[in-house]
Amino acid sequence: MNHLNFVDNQDTNPTQPPIIVEGLTKSFGSFIAVDHVSFSVRAGDVFGWLGPNGAGKTTTIRMLLGLIKPTSGSASVLGFDPVTQTKTMQAHVGYMSQQFTLYNELTARENIQFYGKVYGLERDELKKREDEIMQMAGLVGRENVLTSQLSGGWKQRLALGCAIVHRPRVVFLDEPTAGVDPISRRDFWGLIYAMAKKGVTVLVTTHYMDEAELCQRVGFISQGRLVALDSPSRLKETQMHGQVLEINCSNPEGGMRILKAVQQQGQIPLLEVALYGAQIHSVLPEAQEYKEAIRNILLQNNIQVHSLEWIDPTLEDVFISSVTTFSPSSV
Amino acid sequence: MINEIALSADALVKRFKTSDGWNTAVDHLSLQVHRGETYGLIGPDGAGKTTTVRLLLGLLSRTEGKTGILGFDSMNNPYEIREHVGYIAQQFVLPADLTVMENMHFFANMQGVTNEEQKKQIPELLAFAGLTDFTGRLAGQLSGGMKKKLALACSLVHTPQVVLLDEPTLGVDPISRREFWNLLGNLRAERGLTIFVCTPYMDEAERCTQIGLIYKGKLIANDTPNQIKHMVTGELLEFTPSRFVPAQDLVITLEGVLEVQTYGEKLHVFVDETKRRMSQIEAALAAQGITHQGMRVIDIRMEEAFISLIRRQTNTGKQSITEAVSNSLI
Numbered sequence: 189m190n191h192l193n194f195v196d197n198q199d200t201n202p203t204q205p206p207i208i209v210e211g212l213t214k215s216f217g218s219f220i221a222v223d224h225v226s227f228s229v230r231a232g233d234v235f236g237w238l239g240p241n242g243a244g245k246t247t248t249i250r251m252l253l254g255l256i257k258p259t260s261g262s263a264s265v266l267g268f269d270p271v272t273q274t275k276t277m278q279a280h281v282g283y284m285s286q287q288f289t290l291y292n293e294l295t296a297r298e299n300i301q302f303y304g305k306v307y308g309l310e311r312d313e314l315k316k317r318e319d320e321i322m323q324m325a326g327l328v329g330r331e332n333v334l335t336s337q338l339s340g341g342w343k344q345r346l347a348l349g350c351a352i353v354h355r356p357r358v359v360f361l362d363e364p365t366a367g368v369d370p371i372s373r374r375d376f377w378g379l380i381y382a383m384a385k386k387g388v389t390v391l392v393t394t395h396y397m398d399e400a401e402l403c404q405r406v407g408f409i410s411q412g413r414l415v416a417l418d419s420p421s422r423l424k425e426t427q428m429h430g431q432v433l434e435i436n437c438s439n440p441e442g443g444m445r446i447l448k449a450v451q452q453q454g455q456i457p458l459l460e461v462a463l464y465g466a467q468i469h470s471v472l473p474e475a476q477e478y479k480e481a482i483r484n485i486l487l488q489n490n491i492q493v494h495s496l497e498w499i500d501p502t503l504e505d506v507f508i509s510s511v512t513t514f515s516p517s518s519v
Numbered sequence: 520m521i522n523e524i525a526l527s528a529d530a531l532v533k534r535f536k537t538s539d540g541w542n543t544a545v546d547h548l549s550l551q552v553h554r555g556e557t558y559g560l561i562g563p564d565g566a567g568k569t570t571t572v573r574l575l576l577g578l579l580s581r582t583e584g585k586t587g588i589l590g591f592d593s594m595n596n597p598y599e600i601r602e603h604v605g606y607i608a609q610q611f612v613l614p615a616d617l618t619v620m621e622n623m624h625f626f627a628n629m630q631g632v633t634n635e636e637q638k639k640q641i642p643e644l645l646a647f648a649g650l651t652d653f654t655g656r657l658a659g660q661l662s663g664g665m666k667k668k669l670a671l672a673c674s675l676v677h678t679p680q681v682v683l684l685d686e687p688t689l690g691v692d693p694i695s696r697r698e699f700w701n702l703l704g705n706l707r708a709e710r711g712l713t714i715f716v717c718t719p720y721m722d723e724a725e726r727c728t729q730i731g732l733i734y735k736g737k738l739i740a741n742d743t744p745n746q747i748k749h750m751v752t753g754e755l756l757e758f759t760p761s762r763f764v765p766a767q768d769l770v771i772t773l774e775g776v777l778e779v780q781t782y783g784e785k786l787h788v789f790v791d792e793t794k795r796r797m798s799q800i801e802a803a804l805a806a807q808g809i810t811h812q813g814m815r816v817i818d819i820r821m822e823e824a825f826i827s828l829i830r831r832q833t834n835t836g837k838q839s840i841t842e843a844v845s846n847s848l849i
Contacts, residue, residue: 234784239692240692241691241692241695340564366690368564369563369564369566370720370826371563372563374781374782377781378781380783381783381784382763385784395690395692395696396720397722398721398822402782402785403783441555441708444704444705444708448708462697462701462704463557463703463705463707463708464725465557465725465727465728466728466745504693504697504722507694508693508697512694
């Protein structure tokens with residue numbers, strides 16, 4: 189069985205985080221895309237960089253990759269300055285973009301060869317990497333299939349393989365799982381953690397909050413600003429404004445109409461009211477009196493309440509709560 | 520009214536001719552959606568979701584079986600279906616060079632909605648979708664989330680009783696996705712609209728009243744989200760082992776372990792009884808010098824249930840389907 193090594197033998201300075209961002213800012217004219225963002229990522233961590241569309245996620249990554257220059261502030265990747273040491277840094281960094289930049293008219297193996305040559309891999313080393321990556325991507329037996337014929341999950345793993353053909357020590361993944369089915373997504377996260385276990389530092393953006401739960405630490409960015417930074421479990425404890433109340437009742441559609449009216453009249457501070465299948469979820473301050481008030485209002489309207497329970501928020505709940513608290517215009 | 524069937528498929532089959540013979544895209548699929556329900560057809564890419572929707576709408580001809588919407592047969596009454604049903608196709612794109620208002624009128628005219636009706640309906644729909652302040656903006660200049668909301672408003676312009684939405688939230692961010700689903704919830708609560716949604720997102724399944732899990736053209740489960748989660752036998756344990764693959768290989772051999780799934784750096788272990796098995800698993804790991812963190816009992820979510828049900832369907836046993844991949848890595 190082949191053993192896939194992601195990391196070359198050079199060790200990074202163990203005391204310095206491989207990604208350090210300090211006061212990083214990028215303006216395009218009067219528009220501030222990234223606004224004084226500071227964070228660092230520890231070696232071997234899987235770090236989730238999350239935010240709504242247009243929040244500044246990709247701009248941050250492009251600055252870290254040395255593709256665009258920051259307006260102010262600084263970044264360090266593996267001790268290199270992305271602005272002044274771009275080429276040296278890029279030799280140790282991998283990047284997979286949203287579009288899985290693969291050549292559809294090349295075979296799977298030819299794609300790896302192409303990227304290997306771009307990164308200047310020696311012939312023997314490239315041959316070895318081809319086999320390793322084929323195995324990693326589950327493409328053994330499909331080496332000569334045109335990339336256009338591969339399904340989403342395979343393309344995604346092949347794109348990751350191409351991004352790490354040169355054994356980078358830091359990997360940036362920009363929405364790597366867009367449009368990929370849930371089973372392939374699980375497999376892909378298995379690969380991400382296999383890389384991390386080998387000491388590779390991974391920064392990943394995603395729109396799937398259930399995936400973000402898989403990261404060791406996450407940063408939320410909204411309108412260019414970092415609004416929260418911690419482990420998913422800590423964020424659930426500290427960043428949730430209000431708690432989620434799950435309501436099971438005899439008529440969820442009717443209950444929903446009533447609670448919407450309650451929300452509009454402001455009798456109870458309901459931050460959100462929404463149907464979740466046969467249940468109603470409402471976000472509100474955690475207080476017994478509100479809970480009883482909701483029960484009474486529903487009862488007065490001839491709706492039987494089967495259960496009324498505070499449930500654990502998902503990371504999506506927390507994300508929406510912290511991002512919309514920051515910019516109340518949105519929800 | 521409650522039990523009236525809005526949409527149905529009965530032993531539906533669709534075969535496509537390919538270069539190497541016939542490919543069965545939809546394989547004896549049967550389902551019923553009652554009025555006022557939100558039905559989610561959930562499955563990975565290529566499972567047959569879009570083909571099923573197209574067959575229901577009569578846009579494709581079925582090979583075998585029966586399909587109908589609101590009592591109209593998909594093949595024989597396509598015009599009646601078009602009149603009473605709204606539809607957003609996958610990757611549907613609105614005319615970008617029309618404004619929000621022009622788009623609304625364009626779709627209303629196409630559906631033969633009278634001017635009088637349009638005057639009443641369009642402002643209501645725009646308000647409902649939160650687009651009232653953007654009526655003069657070109658559709659091409661809307662954000663991704665707003666485009667989806669406009670598409671939804673356009674699909675409702677002829678006041679359909681049923682809407683079919685094919686992956687309506689593809690590519691939109693979490694906030695827009697939440698807003699879109701809240702709108703669907705409001706449509707159910709306020710208009711009693713029957714909604715049929717295709718999606719690859721397991722968390723969206725939780726927002727449906729009834730779901731069908733489709734895999735390789737077959738419906739492998741068809742029930743309420745809660746019932747489907749109960750179809751998976753056993754209870755679920757989660758922990759982070761110090762050595763991943765050895766832990767995975769070991770745990771799967773232990774008594775009472777039904778199935779192991781990988782979850783990032785964590786393992787998800789289905790056992791017959793957590794009370795009994797937790798300490799046994801801990802002891803077995805310790806004997807191999809494997810430490811672990813955060814072992815706890817967690818609720819089975821739709822995603823775990825789906826993976827488990829697919830695995831049963833494909834008889835891949837209790838090892839992870841990622842086994843081949845992860846074993847070659849470490």
